[in-house]
Amino acid sequence: MNEIRVFSPATVANVNCGFDVLGFALDGLGDEMVLRKVPQKGITITRIEGADLPYEAKENVVGVAGLAMIEALDLDFGFEIEIYKNIRLGSGVGSSAASAAGIVFGINQFLEKPLTNLELTAFGMKGEAVASGNEHADNVAPCIYGGFTLITGYEPLKIVSLPVPEELYVTIIHPHITIKTKEARAILPKEVSLQNAIKQTGNLAGLIAGLYEADYELIGNSTQDFLVEPYRKNLIPDFDFYKVTALKNGGLAFGISGSGPSMFTLSKGKENAGNVELALKEALKTKNMESDSYVSPVSKHGNRILEQN
Amino acid sequence: MNEIRVFSPATVANVNCGFDVLGFALDGLGDEMVLRKVPQKGITITRIEGADLPYEAKENVVGVAGLAMIEALDLDFGFEIEIYKNIRLGSGVGSSAASAAGIVFGINQFLEKPLTNLELTAFGMKGEAVASGNEHADNVAPCIYGGFTLITGYEPLKIVSLPVPEELYVTIIHPHITIKTKEARAILPKEVSLQNAIKQTGNLAGLIAGLYEADYELIGNSTQDFLVEPYRKNLIPDFDFYKVTALKNGGLAFGISGSGPSMFTLSKGKENAGNVELALKEALKTKNMESDSYVSPVSKHGNRILEQN
Numbered sequence: 001m002n003e004i005r006v007f008s009p010a011t012v013a014n015v016n017c018g019f020d021v022l023g024f025a026l027d028g029l030g031d032e033m034v035l036r037k038v039p040q041k042g043i044t045i046t047r048i049e050g051a052d053l054p055y056e057a058k059e060n061v062v063g064v065a066g067l068a069m070i071e072a073l074d075l076d077f078g079f080e081i082e083i084y085k086n087i088r089l090g091s092g093v094g095s096s097a098a099s100a101a102g103i104v105f106g107i108n109q110f111l112e113k114p115l116t117n118l119e120l121t122a123f124g125m126k127g128e129a130v131a132s133g134n135e136h137a138d139n140v141a142p143c144i145y146g147g148f149t150l151i152t153g154y155e156p157l158k159i160v161s162l163p164v165p166e167e168l169y170v171t172i173i174h175p176h177i178t179i180k181t182k183e184a185r186a187i188l189p190k191e192v193s194l195q196n197a198i199k200q201t202g203n204l205a206g207l208i209a210g211l212y213e214a215d216y217e218l219i220g221n222s223t224q225d226f227l228v229e230p231y232r233k234n235l236i237p238d239f240d241f242y243k244v245t246a247l248k249n250g251g252l253a254f255g256i257s258g259s260g261p262s263m264f265t266l267s268k269g270k271e272n273a274g275n276v277e278l279a280l281k282e283a284l285k286t287k288n289m290e291s292d293s294y295v296s297p298v299s300k301h302g303n304r305i306l307e308q309n
Numbered sequence: 310m311n312e313i314r315v316f317s318p319a320t321v322a323n324v325n326c327g328f329d330v331l332g333f334a335l336d337g338l339g340d341e342m343v344l345r346k347v348p349q350k351g352i353t354i355t356r357i358e359g360a361d362l363p364y365e366a367k368e369n370v371v372g373v374a375g376l377a378m379i380e381a382l383d384l385d386f387g388f389e390i391e392i393y394k395n396i397r398l399g400s401g402v403g404s405s406a407a408s409a410a411g412i413v414f415g416i417n418q419f420l421e422k423p424l425t426n427l428e429l430t431a432f433g434m435k436g437e438a439v440a441s442g443n444e445h446a447d448n449v450a451p452c453i454y455g456g457f458t459l460i461t462g463y464e465p466l467k468i469v470s471l472p473v474p475e476e477l478y479v480t481i482i483h484p485h486i487t488i489k490t491k492e493a494r495a496i497l498p499k500e501v502s503l504q505n506a507i508k509q510t511g512n513l514a515g516l517i518a519g520l521y522e523a524d525y526e527l528i529g530n531s532t533q534d535f536l537v538e539p540y541r542k543n544l545i546p547d548f549d550f551y552k553v554t555a556l557k558n559g560g561l562a563f564g565i566s567g568s569g570p571s572m573f574t575l576s577k578g579k580e581n582a583g584n585v586e587l588a589l590k591e592a593l594k595t596k597n598m599e600s601d602s603y604v605s606p607v608s609k610h611g612n613r614i615l616e617q618n
Contacts, residue, residue, distance in 0.1 A: 021511040152515035152531055160518045160527065190503060197506035197536060202330040204510045206461035208517040209469045218469065222461055227506060 003036045004109055005307040008102030009146075009299055010087045011094035012170065012264045013138035016225035016255040017203040021151050023094075023142040026170060027299035031098045032306065033062070034082040035106040041078040043067055043103075050085035051095075065100040065127025069107050069115075072123070079107065088292075091174045092262035097139030100127030105144060105303035117144050117302075122157055132181055139258065146302035148211055165214035168298045169273035171265040172257065173242070173280045176290040179235050184259035187231045196226040216268040220252030223266070232256055236263070238287050242280060249279035270295065312345045313418055314616040317411030318455075318608055319396045320403035321479065321573045322447035325534035325564040326512040330460045332403075332451040335479060336608035340407045341615065342371070343391040344415040350387045352376055352412075359394035360404075374409040374436025378416050378424075381432070388416065397601075400483045401571035406448030409436030414453060414612035426453050426611075431466055441490055448567065455611035457520055474523035477607045478582035480574040481566065482551070482589045485599040488544050493568035496540045505535040525577040529561030532575070541565055545572070547596050551589060558588035579604065 009030040013023040031050075038044070043057040043066040057063025062083055070078065081103065087095040104123045108114045115123075124140035141149040141159050148162035206222030209215070233239035236256065242263060246254040250272030251265040265280070267273040273295045284291045318339040322332040340359075347353070352366040352375040366372025371392055379387065390412065396404040413432045417423045424432075433449035450458040450468050457471035515531030518524070542548040545565065551572060555563040559581030560574040574589070576582040582604045593600045 017510065018514070019510070020507050021514060150511070150514050150518060152511055152518075152527070158515075158527075158530065160515060160522075162518060188503060191500040192503050192506050194497060194499060194501050194536060197501050197509060198329050200506060201326065201328070201510045201513045202459070202461055205327070205330060205459050205513045205517045206467075206469060208514045209459060209461075209471060209521075212518075212521045213469075218461070218467075221467065227503060 001110065001308050003034065003309045004106055004305060006033045006035065006102050006106045006303055007306050008033060008098040008105070008303050009143055010172070011097055011139040011142045013094065013258040014228070014256065015207070016223045016229060016253065017200050017207060019225065019228045020136070020138060022148065022204070023138045024148045025142040025146045025299040025302050026093070026172070026294070026296040027301070028296040029087060029093070029172070029294045031086055031102060032084040033102045033106060035103070035110070036080040037110055038078050038080050041076065042070065043079055043081060045081045045083065047082040048085070049083070051089055053083070053085070059130070061096045061099040061127040061130045062103045064130045065124050066103040066107060068126040069104050069123040073111070088174065090178060092179070092256070092258040092260045093172060093174070094139035094143060094258065096131030097124070097128055097143050100124040101140050101143035101303055103127065109305065118157060118159060120144050121159060142302065144302045147298065147300050150208070162208065162211050164298050164300050165211065165216065165219070167216070167269045169267045169270050170296055170298055171246070171251070171267065171273045171276045171280065172262055172294045172296070173277070173284065174262040174292045175236065175284060177236070177261045179260045181259045184232055184235060187235065188228060189231065192227050199226045216252055219266065223253035223255065225255060229255060232260065236261055241287070242283055245279050245283040246276050250275045310419065310617050312343065312618045313415055313614060315342045315344065315411050315415045315612055316615050317342060317407040317414070317612050318452055319481070320406055320448040320451045322403065322567040323537070323565070324516070325532045325538060325562065326509050326516060328534065328537045329445070329447060331457065331513070332447045333457045333473070334451040334455045334608040334611050335402070335481070335603070335605040336610070337605045338396060338402070338481070338603045340395055340411060341393040342411045342415060344412070344419070345389040346419055347387050347389050350385065351379065352387060353389045354392065355389045356391040357394070358392070360398055362392070362394070368439070370405045370408040370436040370439045371412045373439045374433050375412040375416060377435040378413050378432040382420070397483065399487060401488070401565070401567040401569045402481060402483070403448035403452060403567065405440030406433070406437055406452050409433040410449050410452035410612055412436065418614065427466060427468055429453050430468060451611065453611045456607065456609045459517070471517065471520050473607050473609050474520065474525065474528070476525070476578045478576045478579050479605055479607055480555070480560070480576065480582045480585045480589065481571055481603045481605070482586070482593065483571040483601045484545065484593060486545070486570045488569045490568045493541055493544060496544065497537060498540065501536050508535045525561055528575065532562035532564065534564060538564060541569065545570055550596070551592055554588050554592040555585050558584050560585045
């Protein structure tokens with residue numbers, strides 16, 4: 001095998017009450033990447049489409065994650081990389097994580113002793129850090145593992161793969177505004193009430209149980225976010241209006257995807273997810289807000305191989 | 310059926326990172342209660358052994374929970390009750406909840422249309438309020454449902470029954486000191502750091518996943534309590550010493566049971582739980598602290614019928 005084309009899905013991090021610990025993978029929206037094995041060591045990016053990103057490997061998420069893996073494993077070969085971005089930068093559905101996860105997943109296909117998903121996530125985080133300033137696994141982990149992932153620790157990194165109820169669909173709406181991750185961090189309080197912290201733990205526990213039980217009502221009832229959304233929603237004009245719209249039109253849960261500006265809705269079944277999409281597009285239109293939208297099952301799969309030669 | 314003897318188990322509430330939302334039932338330690346159906350309405354307490362508690366129904370946990378149920382259902386009969394307390398009052402393993410849950414479970418056996426566990430829990434909470442000053446389900450719910458219970462909401466009351474890994478054992482050690490629930494509440498801060506709140510949500514999520522996966526390592530790694538234990542442990546002299554002892558001797562997780570003073574250790578297997586018990590008894594002895602101790606599987610069953618005539 002000399003060449004491989006990889007799909008790397010968009011992901012939703014946080015999922016409201018799962019702030020900083022939970023994420024899930026989409027299907028249908030994602031980046032593609034071609035890896036060509038070459039004798040010279042290192043990473044050479046030969047093509048980038050869909051985004052204005054640096055070709056210099058050490059400045060590019062793909063390059064940094066790939067080089068970290070190549071150097072750690074002391075590989076005596078390297079790769080030419082073509083990057084086809086479909087996930088818009090800064091849209092809040094894991095664009096940089098898709099780049100980081102895609103390259104490490106891709107390189108892994110060329111190894112005699114492939115790494116585990118956990119090891120791949122750790123390398124992917126090196127790339128993610130280039131884009132976001134710190135190593136975190138919120139988006140990288142679901143991108144690699146697929147489904148829902150729970151990060152239960154960083155030292156050492158510990159990730160739990162959670163079950164995905166069959167009929168769980170997600171609607172993504174991406175309003176064309178810009179939110180800087182830094183700003184989204186800065187708006188959060190340093191302290192929260194113990195009462196709200198306890199409510200949040202109960203909600204996340206309910207959401208986890210809901211995923212295991214495939215109990216859609218429990219999932220819907222457990223996603224209220226007492227700690228983060230009350231602050232971050234102020235960065236998205238008319239957030240409450242969109243939330244009410246989504247929940248009125250068949251959505252189980254609605255919230256900010258990652259640090260925004262995209263918003264996600266979880267629904268039971270494709271039809272509900274489609275109804276939510278239509279209603280939200282209409283709602284954004286009444287506010288003169290340009291947007292993109294997507295409907296997808298919550299994907300059980302993360303990165304996957306599209307072609308190989 | 311005219312007479313029934315009911316077993317009502319001791320319970321552990323909070324379970325560290327599950328503060329105010331999680332609890333589980335023990336086996337082997339619990340109260341007994343005899344209910345005798347009589348033509349006159351209401352509750353008459355005819356005997357109390359093992360504790361100095363009021364015979365006046367309206368002042369007794371058993372009476373209040375029972376009367377709430379009898380009145381709500383408009384029953385045209387009543388009960389004579391004998392109470393045999395084995396769970397020490399104020400020991401932190403759900404003594405009042407066992408009384409409250411026992412009576413509502415018992416009355417339910419005499420109904421043509423028995424109530425659900427959720428309905429019973431709501432009545433049990435009325436009794437619990439007599440003892441603790443507020444209606445909460447932390448101990449009542451596991452007492453009635455058995456196993457681990459998660460309270461995901463109070464308005465309306467919503468309880469999720471969680472799976473119990475087969476080999477999960479608990480060691481209870483009850484040092485003979487007194488902690489007032491009020492004092493244990495008062496020692497808690499009103500505000501906590503967002504960072505600790507997030508860590509706590511991740512831990513409880515990991516614990517829930519650990520129960521579903523029967524992943525003992527995950528259970529053990531997920532029970533650290535960032536919000537409550539750092540304060541409440543100061544109410545139990547030498548808490549840290551006992552914790553280290555339990556974890557060194559085979560325990561997966563150690564913490565304060567309810568608001569104390571009892572402490573619980575979760576272990577994989579009866580042998581580990583027994584080793585923990587021996588080590589803790591020894592440790593308390595070196596501190597000249599009198600104590601009782603128990604080893605029990607985490608029980609899948611809550612209240613149960615011992616005899617009926």
